[in-house]
Amino acid sequence: MESDFHSKGKDIEVSESGAGAHAVIMEASPFGLQSKKLAIWLFIASDAVTFGVLLFGYSYLRLGSLDWSYPFKGASILNGFIMTVILLTSSLTMLAAVIAAKHDDKRRCLRWIGFTILLGTIFAVLHLREWFHMFGEGWAIYKNPLGGSPVFAAGFFGITGLHLLHVISGVIALSILAIRYNNGVLDKNHVETTSLYWHFVDLVWMFVFPIMYLMNAAR
Amino acid sequence: MGKALGVVTAVIGLVSAYFFVAHTWWLPVDISTTGPAIDRQFNETMIEAGILFLAAQLLLGLFCWQYGDKPGRKIKHWPGGPKPVVAFGIIIVGLEILALSLFGAKAWGAIYLTPVASNALHIDVQAEQFAFFFRYPGPDGQFGKIHPELMSDDNGDYFGIDPANDVAARDDIMVGTLTIPVNKPILLTLHSKDMIHDFYVPELRIQQDILPGLVIPIHFTATKTGRWEIVCTQLCGLGHYSMRAFLEVLPQDQFDDWLKQQSGD
């Protein structure tokens, strides 16, 4: 978001810009991160709490419910597994993009970002397909066709929905990044910070998949 | 200015304390077996907290009085520096906390962590916007099952029991006043029809939220006969302030008559 004039957290000369620019000496940042990277980390921490709270609340109700239903057949689990693999792979391609950016290899970086966007989109599509399949079976955010507690439906669509929202906004962010990085508005550091967000989306799924899918598998 | 602030602070402290000491407004009479422990706990806390309160206010007042900005006077630092003060704070408050939480836990446990006596009289309580209803098992000692879909205030089936098909429900007694015998352990099972309500009898030193979907047990023993108010203390809608019932504590024999007469008609 901001240019990284105090990126190394030690004394830095700020280039001429605006009126009366001058040498600015800053106190070292205890983290030695650029501000925007630190901000992304802080955002990730708070977003982690947000998802944590949702998962806790869902588990709270599940622990307290007497009529829980285990809806997921093998097909859904397989689908979920594939989605997980895709998301993991997208993280890998994103890493490749970051490394390419570090070596200022714009073309390779953009190619890898492209792959990441593609994988993210596939994930979203698979996810929505799963959803509409469930809608077809009579599921809705407020109702459970199996007659068990509707809290499962609410939790599933609520939490995966919020995650899907993160994925989609991530895809959009990556697209903007690609364009702006291409015409030189954004630099390699933006690639890195955006990758942090993307990995976090992946990270959340690592908990959503076992808690939302595996723990509800029809065994 | 400083002297004025000193005086005002001290006066405020003393006046506030006076009304606590003089018991101008105080807890009502206690009519339960678990109440005395709570009252003792309350009084102990009041003494300890009161001392801290007065000490702080008076000290602050004194310092404000003394240490105005007089030309030529040098500032004085606290003798011994911060360490003793920190230690003092930690130790004094720490000890107080230790004492309070130990005894407090005992008083709390006496109500919530002790099993109910086997001979306790079991009464079922239903709260709704904006009234309490009480149900006695009747001669068979069995409560009828609750069917939410049958609940209706029009035909007086506040608990949604089904006398037609449910034998246990036929002799259930449903009333709007909680009538109990004195000196007999009482077990209440609280449940709500719609909102969160609360069962509060100041004289019993009993307060417990009533949640929809849950059956919350609470037990007590009344030690004085008389008529007291049961009020709702959990915001439950526009009629919250008017939601109340009465607690009628009778001698055992009168209670038996009352019960007989209730199951009669």
Place this chain on the structure above:
Amino acid sequence: MSSEREPSMKLYAGLWIVMILIVALEVLVTYRHMPTDIFVGLILILAILEAGIGVMYFMHMKFESPNLAWTLVPITIFVLVMLDQIWPDALRLARLSMFR
């Protein structure tokens, strides 16, 4: 920054395979019939392990200043651990339910 100590693509690929294997293991565990508590514990441990790899390597936390790891992670975990105090209540929910 940390670019000098940047791990190679090879390492990433290796970790990527490891993480996929962990997920596969989770799925496998799901269909082994075992007591629920063990199942839940196991699957959560695996998830946390996987997330740990993600944070430490994919998100480079291992290669940033240790201050970051030693402030952000403990505080976040602290908050979530504190939230664990809702469980005794959740168990009560089932025990006192109107419809049991």
Place this chain on the structure above:
Amino acid sequence: MHDAQPAVHHHTAPEGFIAKYVFSVDHKVIGLQYYGLALLAVFIGMVLSWLMRLHLGWGSLAIPGLHLLSRNGAPGNIMTPEYYLSLMTMHGTIMVFFVLTNAPLAGFGNYFLPIQVGAADMAFPRMNMMSFWVTFAAFITLMLSFFVGDGPPLSGWTAYATLSSVGGASGPGEATGQTFWAIAIALFCVGQLLGSLNFITTTLDLRAKGMTLARMPLTTWAWFITACIGLLAFADLLPACILLILDRSFGTSFFNPAGMVLNGQVTKYSGGSPLLWQHLFWFFGHPEVYIAIIPSFGIVSHILTVGARKPLLGGTRVMTGCILAAAFLSYMVWGHHMFLSGLNPFSAILFSVPTLIITIPFTVGVLMLIGTVYGAKLRFNTATLFSLGFISVFVSGGISGFFLAQPSIDIYLHATYFVVAHFHFVMAVASIFGIFAGTYFWMPKMIGRMMNETLGKVHFWLTFIGVYCIFMPMHYLGLAGNVRRYAAFTDNFLVPLIPVHKFITVAALATGAVQFIFLWNLFHTRFWGPKAPDNPWDATSLEWSTTSPPPFDNFGGRQLVVNHDAYQYGVEGPKDYIMQTDPAEAAGD
């Protein structure tokens, strides 16, 4: 994004009214905007409390124009119970969120945190602007609920399910008003999260040379720690609000159990629990209390040293330690709001112990403040008076915590006026005193004109005595078992207490009226006040080493080097203090 330059880059103020004062990225303007918003909110909230008090004192009193405020209605301008409850809800929500969180943290914090660390602006000026406008949108949304459907919600600022989660069936105001409430609070969370990100990053990354963490003023420390609390606390309320909206608008049942009967038929809800909302809400709610009080604590300790002309007893280290300890403990104790809510009795004890432990850091903190007053050369200007008043009210409020922290005593006092007295003293009044102190202390810097001390002192004395007249009697009401959130007192054991309520009402009206002196003082100062010198209070921290008001980049492009901590008072020499920017040899430091 790309053109949002880091703080030190832009030295040219933006042109045009809009860019300067409305959608400004300048942290000083944003700080003033937050302060103004809080000021507006606090007077709205105060008027609401007046109406409530009037109704409690004289139930059948007709108040002209009452019907305008809410569709819940006031036939013949006489307040109905649901109207009372909706006023109570709005009063609580406005005060807690838009005053106690906005003014001391977002208002003063935005204005002075960057200056006190020697930065030219926040780390992310754009984000800063966004956080204000999101908060503003939240405020508008909340205000709209006065005018929608059947008026504002009546479920209190805690919006307990199931009253809040089943929609219109549970009572007037719960149809649309509650939804607006939930959306407003969700928006507010977003705004605060953005703000917290900014505060933390700025504090860590934009400190001038020599401004080590140890040398930061206590205000900066307080804002920084509060931002850390907020970052994780609001991240908890946000999903809670989302779940509430899902329950209300999409028929889910996170907070609604099975077998509820509304209007004679069984609801379709199943599987939820109203306790979940209480858990989620209070898990945010208790940290929120500290978000409200800790900034004021920092402000007061900062101002008191200036007024006392001597360093804080124990210095920055002890006070910061206390605040940090409280910050951590604030996440461990939320259950003490729920002792009687059907919580597991064992966890009640589990929660009560850390709750009692919290009194330790705060006691130490207060002792440090009192110890600072000892042997001081107190300059009794209004700011100092309010700081001293803060100590008094904070003690009065904190002491009653000893009672409420114990489940056994809480059985009797829970949901009585004792609780109302407790949190009004310790959170509301104390925090407001901090805000007042900050206002009288910093206004010269913020608008470049000195406030009128005489009016200020009158304001202090009447307020100080007034708040005690309002809230001290509430303790006594609590002892007598007076239940809170009652629109009228009809129970036999409450009727005798009505005279006390009348007294409180009179006191509240008077104290409220006094606040208009403050408002006039502020207004008068803004336009006709005498020009303020750069450092009117002989204070040391960085904001006093620049002009009043500061230039667009805060220090006119000066290169700052900090050589001292912020509390070098009572030193030998021509002047009894050392500015943080004074040359190192000025003291043995």
